[in-house]
Amino acid sequence: MTKKRRIPRLLQLVLVVLGIYLGFVLTFDVILGQVIPKSLLTMYMFFVIAGVLMVFTFTEESAQELIGPIKALVEDPSKKMVRNVVFVIVPLLAGVYTYASLMPSFEAPVELRTIHPAPPSSVKAFGKRFDLATLENPYRKFEKEDPDKFHKLVKQGGEIYIQNCQYCHGDRLDGKGPYAAGLNPTPLNFQDVGTIAQLQESFVFWRIATGGPGLPAEAAPWISSMPIWQDFLSEDEIWKVILFLYEYTGRQPRSWEHE
Amino acid sequence: MRQINLLKLLVIAASLLIVSPTFAKPGDVDRGKGIYDKRCTWCHGDEGDGTGAAEERLNPPPRDFTSGNYKIKTTAFDEMIPNDEDVFRMIRDGMPGTAMPGWSSLLSEQDMWDLVAYVKVFAEFEEAPEQQVDYGTPVASSPESIAQGKELFEDGDRCVECHGKTGKGSAIKRLKGDVSERTWPRNLTKPWTFRGSNDPKDIFTRISTGIAGTEMPSFADPKSKKMLSIKERWHVANYVASLAKTQKVVNAENTVIKADMLEGDLLPDSPDDERWEQTIPTTFLLVPQIIGEERFFKPSNDTITVRALYNDKAIAMLMEWDDRTKSIPGDERAEKIADKPIQEDGVAVQLPVEIPKKMQKPYFGMGDASRPVNIWHWKSGTKDTAETVAMINSRGFQDIEARDAAEVGLQAKGSYKDGTWRVVMVRPLTTADPENDLQFVEGRFIPVAFAAWDGSNNSEKGSRHTMTTWYWLLLKPSTGAMPIIMALVIAGLFAGALLWWARSAAGGRKPQADSKEGTA
Numbered sequence: 001m002t003k004k005r006r007i008p009r010l011l012q013l014v015l016v017v018l019g020i021y022l023g024f025v026l027t028f029d030v031i032l033g034q035v036i037p038k039s040l041l042t043m044y045m046f047f048v049i050a051g052v053l054m055v056f057t058f059t060e061e062s063a064q065e066l067i068g069p070i071k072a073l074v075e076d077p078s079k080k081m082v083r084n085v086v087f088v089i090v091p092l093l094a095g096v097y098t099y100a101s102l103m104p105s106f107e108a109p110v111e112l113r114t115i116h117p118a119p120p121s122s123v124k125a126f127g128k129r130f131d132l133a134t135l136e137n138p139y140r141k142f143e144k145e146d147p148d149k150f151h152k153l154v155k156q157g158g159e160i161y162i163q164n165c166q167y168c169h170g171d172r173l174d175g176k177g178p179y180a181a182g183l184n185p186t187p188l189n190f191q192d193v194g195t196i197a198q199l200q201e202s203f204v205f206w207r208i209a210t211g212g213p214g215l216p217a218e219a220a221p222w223i224s225s226m227p228i229w230q231d232f233l234s235e236d237e238i239w240k241v242i243l244f245l246y247e248y249t250g251r252q253p254r255s256w257e258h259e
Numbered sequence: 260m261r262q263i264n265l266l267k268l269l270v271i272a273a274s275l276l277i278v279s280p281t282f283a284k285p286g287d288v289d290r291g292k293g294i295y296d297k298r299c300t301w302c303h304g305d306e307g308d309g310t311g312a313a314e315e316r317l318n319p320p321p322r323d324f325t326s327g328n329y330k331i332k333t334t335a336f337d338e339m340i341p342n343d344e345d346v347f348r349m350i351r352d353g354m355p356g357t358a359m360p361g362w363s364s365l366l367s368e369q370d371m372w373d374l375v376a377y378v379k380v381f382a383e384f385e386e387a388p389e390q391q392v393d394y395g396t397p398v399a400s401s402p403e404s405i406a407q408g409k410e411l412f413e414d415g416d417r418c419v420e421c422h423g424k425t426g427k428g429s430a431i432k433r434l435k436g437d438v439s440e441r442t443w444p445r446n447l448t449k450p451w452t453f454r455g456s457n458d459p460k461d462i463f464t465r466i467s468t469g470i471a472g473t474e475m476p477s478f479a480d481p482k483s484k485k486m487l488s489i490k491e492r493w494h495v496a497n498y499v500a501s502l503a504k505t506q507k508v509v510n511a512e513n514t515v516i517k518a519d520m521l522e523g524d525l526l527p528d529s530p531d532d533e534r535w536e537q538t539i540p541t542t543f544l545l546v547p548q549i550i551g552e553e554r555f556f557k558p559s560n561d562t563i564t565v566r567a568l569y570n571d572k573a574i575a576m577l578m579e580w581d582d583r584t585k586s587i588p589g590d591e592r593a594e595k596i597a598d599k600p601i602q603e604d605g606v607a608v609q610l611p612v613e614i615p616k617k618m619q620k621p622y623f624g625m626g627d628a629s630r631p632v633n634i635w636h637w638k639s640g641t642k643d644t645a646e647t648v649a650m651i652n653s654r655g656f657q658d659i660e661a662r663d664a665a666e667v668g669l670q671a672k673g674s675y676k677d678g679t680w681r682v683v684m685v686r687p688l689t690t691a692d693p694e695n696d697l698q699f700v701e702g703r704f705i706p707v708a709f710a711a712w713d714g715s716n717n718s719e720k721g722s723r724h725t726m727t728t729w730y731w732l733l734l735k736p737s738t739g740a741m742p743i744i745m746a747l748v749i750a751g752l753f754a755g756a757l758l759w760w761a762r763s764a765a766g767g768r769k770p771q772a773d774s775k776e777g778t779a
Contacts, residue, residue, distance in 0.1 A: 074757075075764040087757050095750030102742035108514045108731050109704050111618050159312035162301040166313065166358065167549055167556075171301065172365050178358050181511065182544030184728055191365075213622060222622045222630075225728055227550045248297075 009065045013056050020048050037110040113220040125209040125230050135202035137239050157244030160237050173248055183225045190249050197251040201242055208238050291377025294370050307381035316556040317358050320440050327382035328472035331455045335390035336468045336477035346375045356452035392467045398493035408498025417485045426502045428583045429678030433596045437472040446581055450503040462496040507564045509542045514730045516541045518567035520737040526575040530674045530681035535577050538566040545725035551624055552656050555723035559716040563709050569734050574699055575685045578606050585675045586714030589642030602714030604639040606682050609708040610697045620706045623728045625653045633697050637671040637682050646673055702736040
């Protein structure tokens with residue numbers, strides 16, 4: 001066996017744990033773009049350390065190998081210098097950790113919510129019921145039948161959008177309107193492939209007509225600043241604005257037929 | 260002769276390099292029109308005259324390109340035509356503090372050069388501009404330069420006339436833009452609202468060119484009594500850049516107002532109390548109320564800074580916000596600056612009647628049927644009446660109940676100075692009516708939201724105001740000596756255990772060492 005040049009087991013363990021930690025932080029912060037809450041990270045890391053320890057101490061031999069250096073440190077007279085240093089640092093670290101964990105944390109509570117909740121089968125708006133499974137955009141058909149008329153409808157939708165929606169969703173439709181930074185949750189980015197391209201027009205109609213307060217509880221309706229548009233716009237106007245959303249971003253609504 | 264010509268050429272080439280570090284690429288007018296008709300007409304209008312659909316709801320309004328006014332340019336003050344790079348920069352980066360976004364995330368570089376070419380057609384700008392801003396030898400920022408800049412800024416009210424003594428734009432005059440829109444002098448302590456940046460070079464340029472289409476004049480114009488030399492303009496620019504150093508900036512991560520405990524002491528009931536200086540300010544963006552009821556699109560207030568202190572009896576909150584005008588209905592000077600009819604200034608704090616146990620809060624817009632909110636509403640008063648504080652319980656816009664603020668023990672006191680309102684509100688931690696009043700508890704995260712009214716701007720009143728959504732208020736529990744004692748105990752235990760281990764190891768070392776030798 002090539003025992004000589006191997007990294008000591010203890011160092012291996014530390015490296016593995018550190019690697020996983022960095023992996024978590026990287027995936028969440030950089031790739032997924034959302035900072036992982038501290039409490040969650042602590043919990044994950046607890047399981048990771050427990051798991052790694054189990055693997056590393058699976059056999060008697062590997063356990064010995066792991067503990068060896070620690071034992072040597074305490075027992076080997078030639079390591080007196082290192083020992084003294086460790087004996088000062090370890091209690092100090094324990095003290096600092098205790099202090100830090102006893103000082104109350106002032107991090108805001110984490111609130112998890114669904115952004116695209118499952119739609120109800122029918123919704124109430126404009127004083128009537130709409131069956132979302134059969135509801136269609138009455139103007140969509142002109143896309144093929146009468147492109148000129150369709151173009152005009154899109155233009156009208158754009159005007160409604162710029163008068164009512166750009167403050168939040170932005171004139172680039174990227175969710176970065178002039179006031180977006182002051183709102184939490186932030187307004188939806190329609191350019192993103194994960195938003196309107198994934199939705200049927202009937203769903204979008206429901207979301208616009210009833211706004212934030214029309215969301216089910218799992219989507220935290222009490223914090224969404226999306227206005228209730230049935231209070232300001234007509235049914236027609238909402239359908240037109242929907243045409244504009246798809247046209248401007250070059251996306252197609254999801255339709256029942258394709259499924 | 261030939262040599263001289265060559266020299267001339269070299270000089271011209273070199274000066275071109277200095278003036279325009281990014282060379283303009285020729286844009287294609289026709290392609291530009293195609294992109295314009297899809298992206299820009301909504302605001303700037305089909306004819307480029309600024310009469311797009313959003314005109315009525317934007318201040319500043321979308322630019323009328325036929326006017327030929329460009330706010331951010333590097334050509335001399337008496338030169339109407341901007342450099343292509345100037346126009347390109349505004350299209351690429353946008354104009355902060357306005358609805359004009361930057362387009363680099365959606366359009367290619369060539370697209371944007373094409374737009375430059377097309378947009379210039381509206382004002383029939385065909386020739387290249389001739390006169391450029393002369394930067395001379397830049398003066399680096401230093402305490403001396405800043406001090407000189409401050410003097411020039413204030414001298415003869417040069418800049419103070421419009422921007423106010425503190426640079427916050429506390430207006431002495433009512434200003435208008437070219438399309439007779441209300442313009443507010445820039446708040447120079449808020450660099451994120453600058454159309455150009457607040458880099459000294461940018462500020463130098465603005466002071467030199469003035470801002471076309473607004474009353475901001477050029478200070479390079481020899482005809483102006485307030486003209487500044489190049490050197491002086493650099494000093495002023497350095498001073499203006501230094502105004503941005505403030506604690507009161509928005510930090511998106513910071514959503515919690517932390518109230519410190521004041522043991523035993525009386526709480527500050529005045530905004531001028533020195534103890535506020537030791538508290539941590541938390542600043543939030545204010546957005547116009549464009550969500551329900553009568554909507555409001557043209558705000559002037561844009562941030563609010565909050566601090567809080569508490570003791571065993573009460574909590575005090577200090578709200579500070581920059582407001583260029585002290586709006587006092589009935590006061591002649593205030594009325595002159597204000598949009599008519601003038602209203603009182605105001606600020607409101609919104610809190611849930613009950614601290615949510617789980618995630619669910621009342622609706623951020625004045626609560627909802629099952630979760631009411633408390634609203635504390637301070638108003639600045641008129642010429643004949645004093646400031647007031649009202650208390651409201653509401654379950655949504657429609658369901659509002661007036662309460663008696665005095666009965667609850669709610670007090671408020673405001674003061675206005677140099678473009679900033681500071682208002683303190685104090686309320687006992689608990690009240691006799693827990694069904695209807697929030698009972699403050701230490702250590703719990705309490706949702707809190709704010710609203711502000713500028714009575715001189717578009718008659719802000721009622722639902723016409725600026726606001727925040729929910730943030731958090733935390734009464735920081737006083738931990739006392741507990742953490743430090745526990746830390747010492749734990750550290751001691753660790754040290755003891757280690758020593759004990761070493762001792763016992765040393766005690767049995769001999770036989771162990773033998774066995775080790777044996778195995779080695």
